[in-house]
Amino acid sequence: MVKITNIVFYKLIFNIGKKLRNPSLNNWFNFLKESERWSLSSIKTYQLKKLQKLIKIAYNQSDYYKQIFDKIGIHPSEIKTLEDIQKLPILTKSDLIKNKSTIQTSIKFKKVFKANTSGSTGQSLNFLRNESADSFNRASIFRGYSWFNVKPWELNGYFWGYNLSIFKRLKLKLLDVLQNRFRIFSFEEKPLLKFIKKLKKANFLHGYSSMIYEVAKYINKNNLSNHFKLKMVKGTSEKIFDSYQSEVKKAFGLKMISEYGAAETGIIAFECSKGNMHINMEGVIVEVIDNEVIVTNLQMTSFPVIRYKLGDYIKLAPKEKKCSCGMKHLIIEEVTGRVGSIIYGSKNNYPSLYLYYIFKNLGIENALFLTYQVIQKSKGNLIFKVAETLNKNDLVLVKKEIEKYFKHDLVYEIIDHQNLNSNNQQKTKSFISEIG
Numbered sequence: 001m002v003k004i005t006n007i008v009f010y011k012l013i014f015n016i017g018k019k020l021r022n023p024s025l026n027n028w029f030n031f032l033k034e035s036e037r038w039s040l041s042s043i044k045t046y047q048l049k050k051l052q053k054l055i056k057i058a059y060n061q062s063d064y065y066k067q068i069f070d071k072i073g074i075h076p077s078e079i080k081t082l083e084d085i086q087k088l089p090i091l092t093k094s095d096l097i098k099n100k101s102t103i104q105t106s107i108k109f110k111k112v113f114k115a116n117t118s119g120s121t122g123q124s125l126n127f128l129r130n131e132s133a134d135s136f137n138r139a140s141i142f143r144g145y146s147w148f149n150v151k152p153w154e155l156n157g158y159f160w161g162y163n164l165s166i167f168k169r170l171k172l173k174l175l176d177v178l179q180n181r182f183r184i185f186s187f188e189e190k191p192l193l194k195f196i197k198k199l200k201k202a203n204f205l206h207g208y209s210s211m212i213y214e215v216a217k218y219i220n221k222n223n224l225s226n227h228f229k230l231k232m233v234k235g236t237s238e239k240i241f242d243s244y245q246s247e248v249k250k251a252f253g254l255k256m257i258s259e260y261g262a263a264e265t266g267i268i269a270f271e272c273s274k275g276n277m278h279i280n281m282e283g284v285i286v287e288v289i290d291n292e293v294i295v296t297n298l299q300m301t302s303f304p305v306i307r308y309k310l311g312d313y314i315k316l317a318p319k320e321k322k323c324s325c326g327m328k329h330l331i332i333e334e335v336t337g338r339v340g341s342i343i344y345g346s347k348n349n350y351p352s353l354y355l356y357y358i359f360k361n362l363g364i365e366n367a368l369f370l371t372y373q374v375i376q377k378s379k380g381n382l383i384f385k386v387a388e389t390l391n392k393n394d395l396v397l398v399k400k401e402i403e404k405y406f407k408h409d410l411v412y413e414i415i416d417h418q419n420l421n422s423n424n425q426q427k428t429k430s431f432i433s434e435i436g
C-alpha cells in the first residue's frame with residue numbers, strides 16, 4: 001500500500017475539488033501571480049479593457065442597465081478612459097435588491113453558483129455568480145495567501161458560523177474535513193481549549209476579527225501562547241480595531257492582517273506581508289466619494305455590479321505611496337467603518353464616522369487603544385461602551401475627545417470594562433442606532 005502523508009492527501013483533495021468546482025481557478029491564479037508584478041499603468045490598461053467589456057455586456061444583456069444607461073443617454077462606446085466611469089450612475093444595495101432579476105444578464109453560462117448576502121435592513125440579496133468570477137475571487141484570496149507562503153490546503157483554524165442547527169453543523173464539519181479546516185462553535189472553556197490545542201499544529205487562522213481577538217486574549221490570560229507555528233492570522237468581515245493587534249501579536253507572534261471584500265464585489269483588497277492593503281485592481285475599480293467606497297466588480301458578468309455603494313467609509317493612501325513588497329497596486333490606508341445611520345444630537349446630526357475619529361485620535365495622540373461600541377437609544381443621547389478598564393486620566397481624555405466632535409449637543413455615558421462580544425452570535429458593530 002502506498003503511504004501518503006497528510007499534507008499530500010489534502011493537496012490532492014484540494015486539487016480534485018478545484019477541478020470539479022472551479023476549473024478556471026488555476027489559470028486565474030497564474031494570471032494574478034504574473035500581474036502582481038505589473039506596473040500601475042499596465043494594471044490600469046487591463047482595468048479599462050475589462051471595464052469596457054463589462055459595460056458592453058451590461059448594456060446588451062441586462063435589461064436593468066440598458067434601461068438606466070438609456071435614461072441618462074450614455075452608450076458603452078463613450079467609455080474611453082477609466083475616468084469615464086463617472087458618467088455612470090451609482091447604485092445602492094436596495095437598487096440591487098429591488099432589481100436583481102433584471103440585473104442578471106441573459107448570458108448562458110456553463111456553470112453558475114448561488115451567492116447571497118444580507119442587507120443591513122435584514123433584506124437579503126441573492127444572485128448568480130459565473131464560474132469564472134467565482135474562481136477569480138478564490139484565486140485572489142490564494143494570491144494573498146501566497147504572500148505569506150500559505151497553501152490553501154494546509155491545516156487551518158476558522159471562526160465562522162455560530163449557533164447553527166445540528167444539520168448545518170454536520171454539513172460544515174464535512175466541508176471542514178475536506179478543506180483541512182477546523183472551527184469552534186462555542187466559546188465555552190472545553191471546546192476553546194480543544195481548539196487552541198489543535199491550533200498549535202495549524203499553519204493559519206482566519207475568520208471574524210473580534211473572535212480572533214477574543215481567543216488571543218484568552219490565550220494571553222492563561223499563558224498558552226507557546227509553540228504556535230502560524231504563518232498568517234487573517235481577519236475578515238469586521239473592522240480590525242487597532243486595540244486588537246497587541247493581544248494578537250502577543251498570542252500568535254503575528255499581527256492580524258486584513259482581507260476586505262463582499263459577496264457582490266469580490267475581494268476588494270488584501271494586506272501584504274509589509275502591512276499594506278493592496279487593492280485587488282484586476283478584480284475591482286475602487287472610487288472614493290465623500291469618504292465612501294464605490295466598487296465596480298470587473299469580473300462578474302452574470303450579475304454586473306457597477307459603481308456600487310457598498311456602505312463602508314474608507315481612506316486611500318496617497319497615490320505616490322510605495323510599498324516595499326514591490327507591488328504597484330494602490331493601497332487602502334484604512335477601512336474606517338460602516339456607513340451607519342446618523343447620530344442625532346439635540347440640535348444637529350452627525351455622521352457615525354465621527355466615532356472612528358474620536359477613537360483613532362485617542363490611539364494616535366494618547367496611545368489609548370480602545371475597543372468600543374456606541375449605542376444611540378434616543379436623540380441627543382449616546383452610550384459609549386468600552387472593553388478596556390479606564391482610569392481617571394483615560395476618562396478625561398475620552399470625554400475631551402467626545403466633546404471635540406459633539407460639543408455639548410449630546411448627553412453621553414461612558415461605561416468601561418464591557419464584554420462587547422458576549423453572545424458571540426453576531427459581528428461586533430461599532431455603532432448601533434435604535435432610532436428607527
Ligand SMILES: [Zn+2]
Pocket residue numbers: 272273274275276278323324325326327
Ligand atoms: Zn505591499
